[in-house]
Amino acid sequence: MANSINLVAGRLPLSKIGLGCGVFSGAYGLAPQADATKAVRAALRNGVNLVDTSPYYGDSELKLGSALLEVKDEFPRSSYHICTKVGRYGYHISDFDYSAKRISESVYESMRRLHTDYLDIVLCHDVEFVDIAQIVDVTLPKLLELKQQGLVRKVGISGYPLEVLLRICQIQQERGTPLDVCLSYCNFNLHCQALTAFVPKLRAAGVETIIAASPLSMGLLCDGETPEWHPAKPELKNAVKQCIDLVQSCNEESKISLAEIAENYAFSYSDVDVHLVGAKTAQEVEHALRAYARAQQLQLYAFGKYEDDNIQSIYSQIKTILEPFAEYTWLSPPSNA
Template sequence: MKKRTLGQGLEVSAVGLGCMGMSQAYGAYDEADSLKTLDRALDLGVNFFDTAEAYGPYRNEELLGRSLASRRAGLVIATKFGFTFKAQAGDHGAISGTDGRPEHAKEVAEASLKRLRLDVIDLYYLHRADPAVPIEDTVGAMADLVRDGKVRALGLSEVSADMLRRAHAVHPIAALQSEYSLWTRDVESNGVLAACRDLGIGFVPFSPLGRGFLTGKQVGTDGLEEKDFRRSLPRFQDENLAANRLLVEAVTRMAEARGVTAAQVALAWVLAQGNDIVPIPGARRIRHLEENVAAADIALISDDLDRLNDIFAPGKVAGARYPEAFEKLTKT
């Protein structure tokens, strides 16, 4: 597996593994299958694994702890704090707010270390900034964890360029995580990607396959389980779905002409945006993991990139990323 380097010298596989779907969000999950997928990821050279306390909640960190703790050497395990959520059985960790208080940052880190069965968290993200807490205060507490040897490097998720710069002034930030894919390209125009590069911060795109839509296999909400959260996403609804399906069909035709899959084209496009970018597509099954990892060896030519940029130019994708209520909840 090819390697790339995030900020603060974190060397990671060019394609990481987002683990949320192994424990929530996309309907029923099978931990036995997930454990097999995690084992296969290690065999393929994937060393960058992304989780959070909110995934499950808690179950995903516990799953990674069971799978990865015995093969710890060389791994970069990232987890996150900063959401509040309903933790009762059956609620699937429904997000209820944000909590960036310094004491909360430290409490969650201690709990995550136990669930992950680690002595140190390699990359500790603030999942979403808390509008009620200055970012300097939150990052200051996270920096204390670095000094105490409990965290190796710090990250932020879905913050503005200004907030990223303010945070970085308190303590070096190694990685900024945000949604980025052919159909979500906000970071190209809102200054976030440019700020990462100015400051030497690695960029980690989540949902680089558009929550499965860019694979060409997920044509809408038909067939999705009742509790699959994609049922609530505007881009999967009605007239938005019809418009977006036409965009993905163009990617599928390009992939077929090259003997690869639409998912691999979509990931290869993300990888081609810079060596400081490390996507973390999710995969619950081995065949999807292997398909994603193979994308690291696909080099798109400039004509391919230009064509994809044109197909997914700003304004051509229909619908917002999230329902309005969630957008308001997490807006900083």
């Protein structure tokens, strides 16, 4: 299966699928250390070479670090790339600290948790929660200094509002220090394709690596209950519920789930460099990799065609139900932050 994951160009040879380790926090269900270790091993054995985490994700860094220690004989540090984040340490705006001192401390703390003496990628986490001036005048200069010291290899940003991400990237380009990486989440999936209009603009701003995270829109496009904390408005949640009911009513004939259709669609978008997928077990990792391989055959984003007429009918109806939300985004930061 490893051969099905193409490597993208750039100084960091990243696999097209990255392992999102935020799910190790338990936000999407129980995530024991043993399962996390098996998930990391399965990902690395199948050609995934990017693991993503953050201090904000509970004990994710600790679990990922323990997993990487456990597999070190099979996978030395040079065989994979670690992406972590700085600046966000809780839910509320008061839990953000983008000062140069805290950024430096955070990098060293992450290295200790992850048992490494360098970090491949460090992103400013959820940049929309603080003033842009803080990011471009204080935080990014500090990260670039740490990059010069060899502690960080690539510097970038992550967040939700695409306009904010783009503006920061443009400012950095204007200053002669373009960002290496930009991570956008929930902006390309079955219900929202807003990212497509921004990818060319991010490229024009000098961004080397664009990462699209959460193909299942933080659990919204799954077949079970939507996480209680999910920020989507009720109208979108109700539309997704219609899609779930549709798939389940046809399940005897189709043998497919909403999550599978969503993954087939998201992974067929090839203009980004990496699709970041949360997986907390080896089985979830293997499922995601099969979905990626399937997506390369189907190319739903480009052509929108299943070979099975029953599944094609379901997919067409789902796209019709979700079409009104193609450009919809929720408020970030939320009003109660």
